[in-house]
Amino acid sequence: GNSVTQMEGPVTLSEEAFLTINCTYTATGYPSLFWYVQYPGEGLQLLLKATKADDKGSNKGFEATYRKETTSFHLEKGSVQVSDSAVYFCALSGGNTDKLIFGTGTRLQVFP
Amino acid sequence: DADVTQTPRNRITKTGKRIMLECSQTKGHDRMYWYRQDPGLGLRLIYYSFDVKDINKGEISDGYSVSRQAQAKFSLSLESAIPNQTALYFCATSDSVAGAMNEQFFGPGTRLTVL
Numbered sequence: 001g002n003s004v005t006q007m008e009g010p011v012t013l014s015e016e017a018f019l020t021i022n023c024t025y026t027a028t029g030y031p032s033l034f035w036y037v038q039y040p041g042e043g044l045q046l047l048l049k050a051t052k053a054d055d056k057g058s059n060k061g062f063e064a065t066y067r068k069e070t071t072s073f074h075l076e077k078g079s080v081q082v083s084d085s086a087v088y089f090c091a092l093s094g095g096n097t098d099k100l101i102f103g104t105g106t107r108l109q110v111f112p
Numbered sequence: 113d114a115d116v117t118q119t120p121r122n123r124i125t126k127t128g129k130r131i132m133l134e135c136s137q138t139k140g141h142d143r144m145y146w147y148r149q150d151p152g153l154g155l156r157l158i159y160y161s162f163d164v165k166d167i168n169k170g171e172i173s174d175g176y177s178v179s180r181q182a183q184a185k186f187s188l189s190l191e192s193a194i195p196n197q198t199a200l201y202f203c204a205t206s207d208s209v210a211g212a213m214n215e216q217f218f219g220p221g222t223r224l225t226v227l
Contacts, residue, residue, distance in 0.1 A: 034215070042221075043219050043220045043221050044202065044204075046216075049215065089154060099145075099157060099170075100155075100216055103154055104152055104154040105154050
């Protein structure tokens with residue numbers, strides 16, 4: 001079945017450091033891929049998405065490219081801020097449903 | 113006002129009690145979902161509904177039931193709560209319109225503790 005694997009956290013960085021959070025997936029067909037972010041005490045918010053191979057999703061300085069050849073959707077940001085501290089979830093959906101399959105989440109902690 | 117609201121936000125209850133968590137949305141979406149979040153496990157789908165007359169089990173539906181009272185309302189019930197149902201519960205919605213790219217919109221969550 002479909003699944004998503006994320007790197008375990010926490011990821012601890014200093015402000016202005018480069019961020020990569022790895023995400024790989026297993027799916028039949030051509031899933032849509034998402035990154036959601038959960039700030040402390042809040043629900044999940046969509047951060048970015050991509051629907052086909054080689055698409056790049058971007059938002060708030062974050063980027064992720066849909067790589068079908070490596071079945072990956074790694075999240076990157078060139079310069080993180082303290083306000084980026086949150087839990088990041090990679091997810092996929094596919095077929096004719098909206099059901100999302102989530103990774104286990106990666107906690108990012110950014111220190112001044 | 114929030115588009116997806118959940119009540120209560122926090123609840124502490126005892127083993128064996130019946131609990132209902134409620135979700136309302138003003139986004140006009142036809143699809144609604146209930147997830148639970150546990151540390152290290154991410155979010156897991158409990159039930160989902162694609163319209164008022166459609167209810168489907170997710171991957172962890174045992175011990176839960178749902179009711180879709182209207183397009184805007186989707187409630188989750190624990191008929192007899194047990195401690196391993198202690199978790200953070202999220203409601204979500206999505207639009208079936210083609211091209212919506214399956215984006216889901218989440219409520220703020222309900223933290224449930226079963227003693």
